[in-house]
Amino acid sequence: MWESSWNARLRELSKQCLFFEALTVYRQMLRRGHSPNAFTFPFALKSCAALSLPLTGSLLHCHVLKTGCEPEPFVQTALVSMYCKCCLVDDARKVFDENPLSRKLTVCYNALIAGHTSNSRFSDAVLLFRRMREAGVAVNSVTMLGLVPGCAAPVYLRLGMCLHGSSVKCGFDIDSSVTNCLLTMYVKCGSLDHARKLFDAMPEKGLITWNAMISGYAQNGLATHVLSLYKEMESFGVCPDPVTLVGVLSSCTHLGAQGIGREVERRIESCGFGSNPYLNNALVNMYARCGNLVKAHTIFDAMPQKSLVSWTAIIGGYGLHGQGEVALELFDKMVMTRIRPDKTVFVTVLSACSHAGLTDRGLEYFAAMEKRYGLQPGPEHYSCMVDLLGRAGRLKEAKELIESMLVNPDGAVWGALLGACKIYKNVELAELAFEHVVELEPTNIGYYVLLSNIYSDAKNLEGVLKVRVMMRERKLKKEPGFSYVECKGTVHVFLAGDRTHRQTEEIYRMLDELENLMMEPGVSDENDQGRNEEQLVHSEKLAIAFALLNTAPGTEIVVIKNLRVCGDCHLFIKLVSRIVDRQFVVRDATRFHHFRNGVCSCKDYW
DNA sequence: ATAGGGTTAG
Numbered sequence: 001m002w003e004s005s006w007n008a009r010l011r012e013l014s015k016q017c018l019f020f021e022a023l024t025v026y027r028q029m030l031r032r033g034h035s036p037n038a039f040t041f042p043f044a045l046k047s048c049a050a051l052s053l054p055l056t057g058s059l060l061h062c063h064v065l066k067t068g069c070e071p072e073p074f075v076q077t078a079l080v081s082m083y084c085k086c087c088l089v090d091d092a093r094k095v096f097d098e099n100p101l102s103r104k105l106t107v108c109y110n111a112l113i114a115g116h117t118s119n120s121r122f123s124d125a126v127l128l129f130r131r132m133r134e135a136g137v138a139v140n141s142v143t144m145l146g147l148v149p150g151c152a153a154p155v156y157l158r159l160g161m162c163l164h165g166s167s168v169k170c171g172f173d174i175d176s177s178v179t180n181c182l183l184t185m186y187v188k189c190g191s192l193d194h195a196r197k198l199f200d201a202m203p204e205k206g207l208i209t210w211n212a213m214i215s216g217y218a219q220n221g222l223a224t225h226v227l228s229l230y231k232e233m234e235s236f237g238v239c240p241d242p243v244t245l246v247g248v249l250s251s252c253t254h255l256g257a258q259g260i261g262r263e264v265e266r267r268i269e270s271c272g273f274g275s276n277p278y279l280n281n282a283l284v285n286m287y288a289r290c291g292n293l294v295k296a297h298t299i300f301d302a303m304p305q306k307s308l309v310s311w312t313a314i315i316g317g318y319g320l321h322g323q324g325e326v327a328l329e330l331f332d333k334m335v336m337t338r339i340r341p342d343k344t345v346f347v348t349v350l351s352a353c354s355h356a357g358l359t360d361r362g363l364e365y366f367a368a369m370e371k372r373y374g375l376q377p378g379p380e381h382y383s384c385m386v387d388l389l390g391r392a393g394r395l396k397e398a399k400e401l402i403e404s405m406l407v408n409p410d411g412a413v414w415g416a417l418l419g420a421c422k423i424y425k426n427v428e429l430a431e432l433a434f435e436h437v438v439e440l441e442p443t444n445i446g447y448y449v450l451l452s453n454i455y456s457d458a459k460n461l462e463g464v465l466k467v468r469v470m471m472r473e474r475k476l477k478k479e480p481g482f483s484y485v486e487c488k489g490t491v492h493v494f495l496a497g498d499r500t501h502r503q504t505e506e507i508y509r510m511l512d513e514l515e516n517l518m519m520e521p522g523v524s525d526e527n528d529q530g531r532n533e534e535q536l537v538h539s540e541k542l543a544i545a546f547a548l549l550n551t552a553p554g555t556e557i558v559v560i561k562n563l564r565v566c567g568d569c570h571l572f573i574k575l576v577s578r579i580v581d582r583q584f585v586v587r588d589a590t591r592f593h594h595f596r597n598g599v600c601s602c603k604d605y606w
Numbered sequence: 607a608t609a610g611g612g613t614t615a616g
Contacts, residue, residue: 004607011607042608077609110610145611177612184613211613218614243614250615281615312616344616 003034010043019047023056036063038072045078049085057082058091073101077108084115106138114146122150126159141172148181152188160185180208187216210238215247223251227260240267242276249282258290281309288317308339316348324356328365343375350384359392376407383412390420395429411441418447422454427463430454442474494542503546510545517579541572548580557584 006029013022026044048057083092102108109132116125151160186195199213217225252261287296311334318327353362389398414437421430455463547557
């Protein structure tokens with residue numbers, strides 16, 4: 001057999017994703033004394049990447065060097081990609097840096113950029129992207145696909161929007177993969193309105209587009225949106241796949257909608273997806289959380305491969321419904337099948353103990369968590385433990401546990417103690433817990449009510465009054481409304497009626513002008529009218545005027561508010577965008593604590 | 607002939 005026939009076989013197998021077989025063929029080829037060439041390596045390396053075999057991969061790298069195929073651009077790119085997919089980003093980097101040729105290739109840059117992004121080295125990816133552009137190497141839509149997923153966190157939203165902008169400018173958005181990727185980016189940033197806008201604007205929605213939007217809603221807890229979109233998808237004649245149904249099932253879980261869940265299960269059967277592990281996990285979770293433990297357990301038992309996620313779902317189900325003993329039994333069984341527990345499964349185990357009143361066993365498992373499994377407990381574990389001790393009346397121990405914490409307790413930890421004080425009528429400790437909890441979650445009204453009830457149980461009318469005054473005070477004062485707007489890498493903060501900004505004069509002049517333009521006929525609809533009487537200028541109006549003054553036409557303006565946007569602001573924004581032809585996105589700042597410091601870090605990356 | 611990418615569960 002000639003080299004070319006070996007290569008053809010390799011190609012065929014790799015095309016069919018039979019990567020293990022492809023590597024076997026590669027080995028046979030060597031054994032029969034045939035030398036691999038530049039057409040051999042890309043397939044062999046791709047197989048190593050797909051199977052994540054770093055050792056075989058570096059052995060292949062040696063063969064590449066020995067046969068002198070190194071200068072081949074296809075081989076270089078395959079090497080870079082292989083190392084990245086095996087999580088050896090630095091080795092990929094070395095191949096890239098040592099071959100000047102690579103640094104002229106778009107594909108090679110693309111592979112390396114995507115590799116850095118997917119190995120959580122996004123800032124390096126952005127640096128590479130910058131270097132790529134400085135070197136004059138052409139950027140294409142695949143470059144975007146490597147970069148955009150890195151913006152999947154609110155901090156990077158602005159950068160993601162920049163990438164969106166350049167994609168549109170360069171016409172990369174014709175490629176639906178790029179748009180799907182951007183859509184997912186917005187979803188992961190929690191910017192669902194934006195994702196939806198992109199979704200609605202897509203002329204041809206493929207299955208992946210529907211899935212991205214459906215899972216996006218599911219991940220953000222918008223269960224009703226998921227169900228209505230799923231219906232819409234079916235009415236368009238698009239057939240769901242396992243990814244779609246996972247999103248739908250997770251929403252059924254949220255809503256406790258076992259009926260719809262059952263329908264989905266039938267659909268799974270009829271489509272032949274019955275063996276999909278993701279779907280089975282989602283089904284177990286749905287039935288377990290809806291209280292149908294028999295059904296959940298039946299599906300769980302039938303699963304040939306039970307992952308940590310499957311075990312967590314079933315354990316959580318029993319724990320949630322007060323069957324702590326069963327939950328613990330299952331946990332022990334899981335450990336016996338040599339599955340290493342993680343932090344998440346411990347949350348369900350500890351909360352199972354507290355639901356069932358298994359105080360000492362809970363303490364045991366909590367101790368084992370760190371000692372046996374080397375898992376640092378986080379605040380979510382401590383709040384379970386405080387709840388556990390507190391419900392058992394061991395308030396002193398609960399308090400001492402909080403004091404011994406290495407991580408900072410969050411509101412839920414002190415809140416659990418406060419809840420225990422209610423059960424055991426301990427006013428003194430309740431006051432202490434409240435002091436902390438109110439500092440961490442000053443706007444959570446539930447804790448005020450709890451303390452008030454504790455005072456009321458103790459017939460401490462003075463206390464009740466004190467809390468009531470406090471609540472009224474807070475309500476009266478509220479947190480002052482403020483808005484952020486990002487401009488050139490900095491976040492500008494405005495309070496309502498603010499006059500401290502150095503561009504105040506210009507801003508107010510701009511607002512006047514806008515207000516006048518709004519009076520023009522044709523700008524406001526009839527039903528938009530008659531709402532001009534507020535005295536204090538809202539913070540977001542100031543932010544918007546500032547942004548209009550300081551950003552380029554055509555770019556989108558993101559306004560971040562710390563309070564729920566009232567009807568007025570929506571109207572204002574609607575009218576302004578009509579007048580100046582700019583796009584606005586309003587976001588809720590409560591999801592963006594990192595903006596609280598007033599600075600955004602995207603400057604560093606662009 | 608050969609390289610780079612988008613959606614999923616606790």
